[in-house]
Amino acid sequence: MNAPVNPSKPAGKPAQASPSPASEERSLNFLEQIIEADNASGKWGSWDGSKTPRVHTRFPPEPNGYLHVGHAKSICLNSGLAKKYGGKFNLRFDDTNPAKEEQEYVDSIIRDVKWLGGDFDTGPNAGGLFYASNYFDQMYAFAVELIKKGRAYVCQLSGDEVSARRGTPTVPATSPWRDRPAEESLRLLDEMRDGKHANGAMTLRAKIDLASPNFNLRDPVMYRIVHEEHHNTGKKWCIYPMYDWAHGLEDSLEGITHSICTLEFENHRPLYDWFIDAINDGRGPDSEWGMPIHHPQQIEFAKLRPTYTVMSKRNLLKMVEEKVVSGWDDPRMPTISAMRRRGYPPEALRNFVTDVGVTKVESYIDVGRLENAARDVLNKTAPRAMAVLRPLKVTIENWPEGKVDELDFVINPEDAAAGKRKVPFSRVIYIERDDFMENPPKKFFRLAPGAEVRLRWAYFITCTGVEKDAAGNITGIRATYDPATRGGDAPVGPDGTPTKKVKGTIHWVSAEHAVAAKVRLFDRLFSAETPGERTGNYMDDLNPNSLETVDALVEPWLAQHASYDHKSLEGARFQFERLGYFCIDKDSAPGGLIFNRSVTLKDSWAKEAKPG
RNA sequence: UGGGGAUUGGUGUAACGGUAGCACGAGUGACUCUGACUCACUUAGUCUAGGUUCGAAUCCUAGAUCCCCAACCA
Numbered sequence A: 001m002n003a004p005v006n007p008s009k010p011a012g013k014p015a016q017a018s019p020s021p022a023s024e025e026r027s028l029n030f031l032e033q034i035i036e037a038d039n040a041s042g043k044w045g046s047w048d049g050s051k052t053p054r055v056h057t058r059f060p061p062e063p064n065g066y067l068h069v070g071h072a073k074s075i076c077l078n079s080g081l082a083k084k085y086g087g088k089f090n091l092r093f094d095d096t097n098p099a100k101e102e103q104e105y106v107d108s109i110i111r112d113v114k115w116l117g118g119d120f121d122t123g124p125n126a127g128g129l130f131y132a133s134n135y136f137d138q139m140y141a142f143a144v145e146l147i148k149k150g151r152a153y154v155c156q157l158s159g160d161e162v163s164a165r166r167g168t169p170t171v172p173a174t175s176p177w178r179d180r181p182a183e184e185s186l187r188l189l190d191e192m193r194d195g196k197h198a199n200g201a202m203t204l205r206a207k208i209d210l211a212s213p214n215f216n217l218r219d220p221v222m223y224r225i226v227h228e229e230h231h232n233t234g235k236k237w238c239i240y241p242m243y244d245w246a247h248g249l250e251d252s253l254e255g256i257t258h259s260i261c262t263l264e265f266e267n268h269r270p271l272y273d274w275f276i277d278a279i280n281d282g283r284g285p286d287s288e289w290g291m292p293i294h295h296p297q298q299i300e301f302a303k304l305r306p307t308y309t310v311m312s313k314r315n316l317l318k319m320v321e322e323k324v325v326s327g328w329d330d331p332r333m334p335t336i337s338a339m340r341r342r343g344y345p346p347e348a349l350r351n352f353v354t355d356v357g358v359t360k361v362e363s364y365i366d367v368g369r370l371e372n373a374a375r376d377v378l379n380k381t382a383p384r385a386m387a388v389l390r391p392l393k394v395t396i397e398n399w400p401e402g403k404v405d406e407l408d409f410v411i412n413p414e415d416a417a418a419g420k421r422k423v424p425f426s427r428v429i430y431i432e433r434d435d436f437m438e439n440p441p442k443k444f445f446r447l448a449p450g451a452e453v454r455l456r457w458a459y460f461i462t463c464t465g466v467e468k469d470a471a472g473n474i475t476g477i478r479a480t481y482d483p484a485t486r487g488g489d490a491p492v493g494p495d496g497t498p499t500k501k502v503k504g505t506i507h508w509v510s511a512e513h514a515v516a517a518k519v520r521l522f523d524r525l526f527s528a529e530t531p532g533e534r535t536g537n538y539m540d541d542l543n544p545n546s547l548e549t550v551d552a553l554v555e556p557w558l559a560q561h562a563s564y565d566h567k568s569l570e571g572a573r574f575q576f577e578r579l580g581y582f583c584i585d586k587d588s589a590p591g592g593l594i595f596n597r598s599v600t601l602k603d604s605w606a607k608e609a610k611p612g
Numbered sequence B: 001u002g003g004g005g006a007u008u009g010g011u012g013u014a015a016c017g018g019u020a021g022c023a024c025g026a027g028u029g030a031c032u033c034u035g036a037c038u039c040a041c042u043u044a045g046u047c048u049a050g051g052u053u054c055g056a057a058u059c060c061u062a063g064a065u066c067c068c069c070a071a072c073c074a
Helices: A030-041 A069-084 A103-116 A132-148 A159-164 A182-193 A243-254 A263-280 A313-321 A336-342 A346-356 A367-381 A483-488 A556-560 A604-609
Strands: A056-059 A088-093 A126-131 A152-155 A203-206 A221-225 A239-241 A258-262 A297-301 A391-396 A405-410 A420-425 A428-432 A452-455 A460-468 A474-482 A508-510 A515-522 A547-554 A573-576 A580-584 A593-600
Touching: A030 A069, A030 A258, A030 A297, A056 A069, A056 A126, A056 A243, A056 A258, A069 A088, A069 A103, A069 A258, A069 A336, A069 A346, A088 A103, A088 A132, A088 A243, A103 A336, A103 A346, A126 A132, A126 A243, A132 A152, A132 A182, A132 A203, A132 A221, A132 A239, A132 A243, A132 A263, A152 A182, A182 A203, A182 A221, A182 A239, A203 A263, A221 A243, A239 A243, A243 A258, A243 A263, A258 A263, A263 A297, A336 A346, A336 A593, A346 A367, A367 A573, A367 A580, A367 A593, A405 A483, A420 A508, A420 A556, A452 A483, A474 A483, A515 A556, A547 A556, A547 A593
Parallel strands: A056 A088, A088 A126, A258 A297, A391 A474, A515 A593
Antiparallel strands: A152 A203, A203 A221, A221 A239, A391 A428, A405 A420, A428 A508, A452 A460, A460 A474, A515 A547, A573 A580, A580 A593
């Protein structure tokens, strides 16, 4: 007891960094840890003529649908890693199944990857654009090699027969063709390639282990016969490689170091390694086969799953086909093209996916975080403007008929460089219906009979009366303005202090100058956090109110700046003050403005008013 | 019932045998010409049971729960 048990800090532990600004450094995620360990050990060597360790990643989509936020995570991850470690990033189409793939998807994917900032063809980290289909000849040669090495065979079982002979976890599979002579398989494979056999007549299978508890290893199919035109190779091939056979070879041929994929491929990693090892078996300096090929490392991570949406391409395709949405780029969809159309800046998506991090834990991400990421970027960058979604007419009784005042409007309080502009003010204006209540609750800061509010950047007005139709509906209100409040500033007394204050500030547009516009208000496509969980059918959870279109009135400046860039596919983005962020839709035209609501502003009043 | 993974506040994520921290959310307050933004404070966690150890989120043992795998899809 007398002797100090542990008089000092433990050995081998670095002194603790003081909790100072230095603690801002983000800890490494598990992928970065792997890469840094590889870099330290020199596992992948370095780039020619430099000391920079080689880090080469890729994004390998199948062109069978549009990219969604989940893909955005992979794109940002892979291109971000290449950028961070001075490496290269490839875009590669895994186009090995012509039955499902189309050029339209190729085009959309290239657009989306570029828009997101995945620089595969420009800048210091550009690795290039590739197609698996460009490697078909090389893959075929590898397959021949494996047959000759006794590692593959042509199997003439039908699909049903293979299923029937698949076995169980403890009972092995069988194939009567497993031990046929290599010459026979070689001849048959050539015949398959030459189109001499029908779809499904035979396959090339790897001879691995029919008893493996991992079913992927029970002699997986390498080639199947598919008589189908390919978007890239046309009719040249009528056999196409399976994913497991093809993917590692694609990575190998491109010199990929870290082949990052999602968790469901964990069971496939032994296969990924087996094929490359099998090819390398017997290769070497004096080998007839040549030197060993590059062997990348497959690493898996958990895919991104936001709440209140579905992500599988199959489900998304169904919604497009059944016209539940207007298309892949319907702004309610979780696709990248939809989010672009909705007005989300690419930076917001990038921030979102890095903020959420990368691990092997399967989890749902609150889709609100994506919305927050959009707000964050838009708040700093979007010019402010005024628009009234549900107009209520206000007549200012003491404002002279025909008089127009031009008032200064701050374009973006978050960005002084954005400057100011003029907004016209006149006797009749529109305000938001929600901003007036005849019998307001206690904490209602807006307009009500006898109450005074500030019209943003304009004047204080006081409500003096309500106009109603025969049915008792409010059709308009009357008010007076205070000339001493021009610009929206409270009047000050001789001592410099305000002589009156108002709690509320509301937005408005001048009736005489307002421009009509359609505004699409989007809500979440599904009303359940995990669509389909309740009934098994995700369509049952569709939110019937996910789209509302209103006839709004916007200030004239907005109409003048309502541009849509057909090159970047982005519409001009704005904040409609107190409402949210909006952008010009691609369907918009000078005579028929259309805005999409990207995301609302946070609204603590709505929170308070609703649950009541 | 075979194989492969995972498990830290409401959510996401750190810790790598040595003070369980950060972000988001939520709550409260301040500020405000956007009920926004910003700022401050508060809230709340190691799946369970044993064991090793001066000390366990971390190592060991046994369980629990969840996800993936028997397409000629990727």
